[in-house]
Amino acid sequence: MTFQAAVQPVILLGMHRSGTAMIARLLDELGLFQGHELQDDHESTWFLDINEQLLKRVNATWDNPEPIATFLDHPDAFDLTARCLEDDLFSKRTREFLGRKLARRFASLLKFEQPWGWKDPRTIYTLPLWVKLFPGAKLIYIVRNGVDVAGSLKVREVRELQRRREEFDSKPALGDRSRLQRAGFKGSARCLTLDGGFSLWEEYVARAEQALAHIGNPRQVIRYETFLSDPLGPLIELARFCGLDADEAAVRGAITKVGVNASRANAFLADPAVSEFHARVRGSRWMAHYGYHE
Numbered sequence: 001m002t003f004q005a006a007v008q009p010v011i012l013l014g015m016h017r018s019g020t021a022m023i024a025r026l027l028d029e030l031g032l033f034q035g036h037e038l039q040d041d042h043e044s045t046w047f048l049d050i051n052e053q054l055l056k057r058v059n060a061t062w063d064n065p066e067p068i069a070t071f072l073d074h075p076d077a078f079d080l081t082a083r084c085l086e087d088d089l090f091s092k093r094t095r096e097f098l099g100r101k102l103a104r105r106f107a108s109l110l111k112f113e114q115p116w117g118w119k120d121p122r123t124i125y126t127l128p129l130w131v132k133l134f135p136g137a138k139l140i141y142i143v144r145n146g147v148d149v150a151g152s153l154k155v156r157e158v159r160e161l162q163r164r165r166e167e168f169d170s171k172p173a174l175g176d177r178s179r180l181q182r183a184g185f186k187g188s189a190r191c192l193t194l195d196g197g198f199s200l201w202e203e204y205v206a207r208a209e210q211a212l213a214h215i216g217n218p219r220q221v222i223r224y225e226t227f228l229s230d231p232l233g234p235l236i237e238l239a240r241f242c243g244l245d246a247d248e249a250a251v252r253g254a255i256t257k258v259g260v261n262a263s264r265a266n267a268f269l270a271d272p273a274v275s276e277f278h279a280r281v282r283g284s285r286w287m288a289h290y291g292y293h294e
Helices: 020-029 045-056 067-072 075-090 092-106 123-133 146-169 179-183 194-213 224-229 232-241 248-258 272-281 285-289
Strands: 010-013 117-119 138-143 219-223
Touching: 010 020, 010 123, 020 117, 020 138, 020 232, 020 248, 045 067, 045 075, 045 092, 045 123, 067 075, 067 123, 075 092, 075 123, 123 194, 138 194, 138 224, 138 232, 146 179, 146 194, 146 272, 146 285, 194 272, 194 285, 219 224, 219 232, 224 232, 232 248
Parallel strands: 010 117, 010 138, 138 219
Antiparallel strands: none
16 A cells, blocks of 8 residues: 655645745745645645544544544554545545646656645644655654744734634624624634643644654754754755755745745744743753753
């Protein structure tokens, strides 16, 4: 049950708000195909839908992903799901990922002949299934300071809460939608707090390290803050790792177009409340493991 694909995929891994979208956009500019239809965060809608289905079917969500661990540990359930994925990936359904033009040319992912891959943080939890199907997959793992991840998640969820408040204060919409449907909070309540977002980061990085320790696939590990400070060399290396034919001029052009911003590193320093939180959690296991304890 392994795909003898012409080109094995590049899988971009990393916790939400860790710079995975930036890396995905840079590699896209350099020629890494990541899907015909992409979200604003550069996630392939096709692979995102599959990962969301995988989590949902075992009562997990992106912000409560741990239930999938029990499923992965059950060999019969794992094998059945892998076989289902194999059938879907071998079918014409992959046209949704390739798009009409490429699907006419290559028919399926098995025959796709250019560097390709996808980015979705949920893949950290579904990775064992994907490497079962694509044993030669290349992995790019992006790590960011967990406090900045928590801060970014909180900003996003608080913004959504404020939007819903404004919806509530506006005149009721005509139609069948209830107040709850139109204005009730919908998002990650867990990530409305720094503690909640940080604990989620801890779960993701722990799962990533566990998965990476048990597979031998070639990989590149990117530290977000280091990459931002001097992206040229690391991006050239990433492009070569992905099998992309990109010279230095092309890499410089991608960096300029995407807009790599060094000021986004250590964002917690600009917010006293988040800095205080950093002082409280910097000695935790994974902050120390990744060198964020100083």
